[in-house]
Amino acid sequence: MNDLTKNILVFIVIIVVLLSVVQGLSGVSGGQPQKKDYSEFLTQVRSGQVAIAVIDEDQIRFGKTEPLQFYTVSPETDNNTLIGLLDKNGVNFTGADKKQQSLIGQLLISSFPILLLIGVWIYFMRQMQGGGGGRGAMSFGKSKARLLGEDQVGITFADVAGIDEAKAEVAEIVEFLKDPSKFQRLGGKIPKHR
Numbered sequence: 001m002n003d004l005t006k007n008i009l010v011f012i013v014i015i016v017v018l019l020s021v022v023q024g025l026s027g028v029s030g031g032q033p034q035k036k037d038y039s040e041f042l043t044q045v046r047s048g049q050v051a052i053a054v055i056d057e058d059q060i061r062f063g064k065t066e067p068l069q070f071y072t073v074s075p076e077t078d079n080n081t082l083i084g085l086l087d088k089n090g091v092n093f094t095g096a097d098k099k100q101q102s103l104i105g106q107l108l109i110s111s112f113p114i115l116l117l118i119g120v121w122i123y124f125m126r127q128m129q130g131g132g133g134g135r136g137a138m139s140f141g142k143s144k145a146r147l148l149g150e151d152q153v154g155i156t157f158a159d160v161a162g163i164d165e166a167k168a169e170v171a172e173i174v175e176f177l178k179d180p181s182k183f184q185r186l187g188g189k190i191p192k193h194r
Helices: 003-026 038-046 080-088 103-128 157-161 164-178 180-185
Strands: 052-056 059-063 070-073 092-095
Touching (some): 038 059, 038 070
Parallel strands (some): 052 092
Antiparallel strands (some): 052 059, 059 070
16 A cells, blocks of 8 residues: 555544544433333323423424433324324423534535545556556556666576577578578578568
8 A cells, every 4th residue: 555545544534533523422412312102102291291392303302301311203294283282281392403414524425425436536547557566457568677787697698699500590591681582493482470
């Protein structure tokens, strides 16, 4: 992994940790309320065991005192009959405020697709350029040859050029180039390049 990838990963980890800490601190509001059946909630309202209720869309938190100890989920889409029942039994009820998402959360959610596309683009560009050890799609033209110094070379030209068969072949080629008609009379042809 190169330094850029490490820095991006560290940055992402820091953001995730900060978001979890902020979410954990904002969610601290005492104990979690206990879930009750809706029918049990209605029974408690009728018997006077509920003094406070907070209606939040389909969830209703209720209890005798703050903080509210119980909650239930309303099966009704229209809470008009529930509001009449709560009013008739002297329960203080309110509607919950609309939950606002934090600015950091909104920025992360809105910028996540862009960051994801940039990350995928960087990944593919590195793969194409052979960022992973020369195995990329664009590494086919790269030479794997190394430049050696004079002191590193163990074979000299004299070792290779002194072979008698190679000298004889080169002599035949030179003779053919000087007088090709001599070879053509004997049936020789110029070799075709494959």
